[in-house]
């Protein structure tokens with residue numbers, strides 16, 4: 001599929017971002033030139049996926065496409081039971097409701113927005129056990145998604161194993177900049193957890209990208225296929241939640257996969273309340289077919305090489321241009337270090353939110369904030385959380401843009417960096433209660449514009 005990209009004028013973009021409350025989520029896509037808001041559901045489907053869409057079996061129950069999807073999930077991810085959901089957060093909701101009792105702790109390798117909100121709504125509390133290196137944008141540790149075993153031990157000792165609902169482990173870690181976890185680390189975490197009878201659930205949203213980094217960087221894995229590495233990753237966990245809108249190359253869909261028979265039965269019962277029957281979970285038959293094909297395509301080495309290679313291409317251009325970015329370059333995007341980019345803007349004025357708005361005004365490139373706005377308020381104290389990382393994510397959809405689009409993006413970021421003093425901080429004018437970054441509205445702290453001209 002080829003889409004027309006529309007260029008806009010400076011004046012149009014200034015008006016658009018102001019009307020959108022300086023939140024890139026509230027821009028109409030027709031006013032976006034290069035859309036790097038997210039890699040979620042924005043990838044291009046292949047000829048084989050589109051052919052699969054024509055084979056939708058839209059029976060209410062027992063669709064043929066469900067069985068294809070079940071076969072693909074069992075083969076590539078290795079879990080026994082598949083419970084389809086409309087997207088990743090549908091799976092997170094069911095898992096959290098079933099496995100978290102009020103007052104329990106959920107340790108994990110850095111929070112993710114939707115994952116954490118579902119854990120909290122179920123009465124749990126997320127505790128970060130990622131290694132310290134992950135909080136330092138300049139640290140070049142090859143596996144910044146690793147868990148700190150001493151932090152894990154401390155959490156177990158402090159709360160006791162029975163107050164830990166499960167471990168919530170992500171591969172790769174989105175909020176740290178798309179950083180991978182090594183399999184030697186995951187194996188050690190598994191051993192610890194088994195000793196204490198604690199289950200591990202994987203956020204497998206980008207586990208194939210994680211497998212690619214393991215193959216590239218971890219001793220002993222160079223000769224293995226992505227398929228084998230993915231299977232091994234999942235084998236250290238009891239189940240996973242999945243947003244298939246990322247690795248699996250579809251526009252919509254997700255799943256919960258579980259090994260335990262009884263838990264799977266409970267999840268199948270719960271999915272009919274919130275998502276749909278357990279053989280479609282909110283998806284059309286054709287969507288499940290596209291996902292089954294997408295899963296198979298996602299583990300192809302040439303695909304992943306091209307995908308991550310394109311992200312690295314953009315990253316290296318920015319580094320050459322002197323723009324501060326999170327290093328090493330992650331799997332699904334480039335993360336601009338907004339604190340270093342805008343030292344003249346105080347953190348309370350949402351540096352990353354201001355930078356993403358200014359980038360749109362400069363060139364029509366749409367990015368997103370991953371900093372204090374995304375982190376929200378502390379569940380217990382109600383105070384703004386200021387995470388160590390204040391980032392703007394330039395997320396690359398799979399199989400969509402060319403290197404020329406990456407060049408335009410890099411040029412705009414370098415230009416903005418050179419003129420960074422003209423970027424103005426923001427203040428809230430509307431703050432939603434949950435996942436505020438999606439729908440919040442802002443205004444510049446002085447004047448009308450985020451980018452002074």
Ligand SMILES: *Cc1c(COP(=O)(O)O)cnc(C)c1O
Pocket residue numbers: 040087088089090112114115170174203205206242243244245246253254
């Ligand atoms: C996107 C995402 C989710 C949530 O999935 P949705 O399909 O958007 O509901 C969960 N975890 C990670 C790491 C994600 O990137």
